[in-house]
Amino acid sequence: MAMKRSTLDLWVGVFVAAGLAALMFLAFKVGSMGAFDVASSYTIKADFENVGGLKVRAPVKSAGVVVGRVSDIHFNPETYEAEVMLNIDDRFKFPKDSSVAIMTSGLLGEQYVALEAGGDDKMLVPGESLKITQSAVVLENLIGQFLYNKGDGGGESDKAAK
Amino acid sequence: MMALNPIARVIAPRFWGAVISMPMLAAMFSAMGVFGGYLVGVVLLGVDEGAFWSQMQAAVDFRDDIVNGIIKSAVFGVAITLIALFEGYDAPPTAEGVSRATTRTVVTSSLAILALDFVLTSFMFRGVG
Numbered sequence: 001m002a003m004k005r006s007t008l009d010l011w012v013g014v015f016v017a018a019g020l021a022a023l024m025f026l027a028f029k030v031g032s033m034g035a036f037d038v039a040s041s042y043t044i045k046a047d048f049e050n051v052g053g054l055k056v057r058a059p060v061k062s063a064g065v066v067v068g069r070v071s072d073i074h075f076n077p078e079t080y081e082a083e084v085m086l087n088i089d090d091r092f093k094f095p096k097d098s099s100v101a102i103m104t105s106g107l108l109g110e111q112y113v114a115l116e117a118g119g120d121d122k123m124l125v126p127g128e129s130l131k132i133t134q135s136a137v138v139l140e141n142l143i144g145q146f147l148y149n150k151g152d153g154g155g156e157s158d159k160a161a162k
Numbered sequence: 163m164m165a166l167n168p169i170a171r172v173i174a175p176r177f178w179g180a181v182i183s184m185p186m187l188a189a190m191f192s193a194m195g196v197f198g199g200y201l202v203g204v205v206l207l208g209v210d211e212g213a214f215w216s217q218m219q220a221a222v223d224f225r226d227d228i229v230n231g232i233i234k235s236a237v238f239g240v241a242i243t244l245i246a247l248f249e250g251y252d253a254p255p256t257a258e259g260v261s262r263a264t265t266r267t268v269v270t271s272s273l274a275i276l277a278l279d280f281v282l283t284s285f286m287f288r289g290v291g
Contacts, residue, residue, distance in 0.1 A: 019186025022193035026228050030196050030218055057220065110220060 041068060041087040045129035046100045046113075051082045052136025054102055054111045060086050062115040067092045070113060086113060095120035099132035111136060173251065177243050184239025185232045192231060230286045234279070241278055242271035 003011075051073060060068035068088035076083045088094070097118030104111050124130075196218065203209040222228070246267045253263035 015183070016186065019183075019189055022186070022189040023228075023232075025193045026189060026196070026222075027224060029215065030193075030222050030228070055220075057223075110217070 040090045042090060042126035043071065044086050044088060044124055045127070046084050046086060046133050047076070047079065047081040047129065048084055048102065048133050048135050049081055050135040050138060051084060052102055052111055052138060054084070054113070054136060058110065058112050060088065060113045060115055062092070062094070062117065067115065084113070086115070088115075093123040094118075096122045096124055096128070097132070098124065098130060099134070100130050101134035102136035104137070168251070173247050177247060180243035180246075181236065181239045184243075185235045188231055188235030192228070226286075233286075234282050237278060237282060238275050241274045242267075245271045245274060 054070065054073060056070055056073055058070045059066045060070065068086055070084060071087040072083075072085040074083055075081075086100070094115065095118040097120040099116050099118065101114045101116070102111055103114045118132075199218075200214060204211050204214050249263040249267040249270070253259040
């Protein structure tokens with residue numbers, strides 16, 4: 001009550017400004033709103049046998065540079081494969097025989113889609129699907145394979161092979 | 163009593179003040195939380211700054227996380243302000259009455275937040291695996 005009316009109004013203004021600044025910070029820096037989505041893009045499709053831990057909004061990288069984002073992942077009940085929609089920036093065109101693979105950045109990092117350009121003269125058109133895909137590496141399968149090979153290479157290789 | 167309308171003079175400004183400031187406080191504290199994470203992760207522990215922000219942006223979705231947080235805080239603001247105003251308005255004008263009203267406000271609003279949080283969460287995450 002001791003505060004003058006004008007001082008009080010000033011503090012209210014400071015409070016509201018701080019609140020709006022916090023919201024802006026959350027929206028742009030943390031939420032990455034408008035980081036990539038504003039640029040016009042086209043969608044291509046890729047079928048994977050296994051997408052592993054790939055998530056929607058994961059980056060699509062070509063030569064290590066982000067050129068797009070995963071916009072949708074769903075299961076196709078007819079082919080029993082995962083259909084992944086890739087939103088690629090309009091500035092980048094890729095040949096028809098480009099290949100995609102699901103890779104991991106770092107040992108425990110996020111998974112991303114690596115898009116490798118092919119040598120075809122014709123370019124991909126929006127909505128087209130990529131033919132050459134490489135699934136995510138599943139660690140359990142890798143370990144299983146390693147153990148199997150290890151057992152195979154041992155003394156009882158004849159029994160194991162049969 | 164004086165010929166004043168207590169609803170208009172006392173209740174309404176407090177109600178709107180609290181309802182408007184709740185989402186702002188929520189936004190500020192979320193920003194502070196992220197900044198705290200930045201301070202510990204990047205400054206203290208030496209995580210790469212670019213990696214920090216890219217992971218943060220990959221994990222946080224504007225609609226699902228930030229907008230829903232703001233909606234929740236606004237609903238909580240309405241609920242706890244109404245409870246506090248009712249208890250204050252209803253309190254006997256004695257020292258004991260005021261302290262009892264304060265205690266009841268704290269207890270009731272924490273329970274209300276618990277219940278509302280449950281309901282809002284089940285609405286917001288419907289259909290999200």
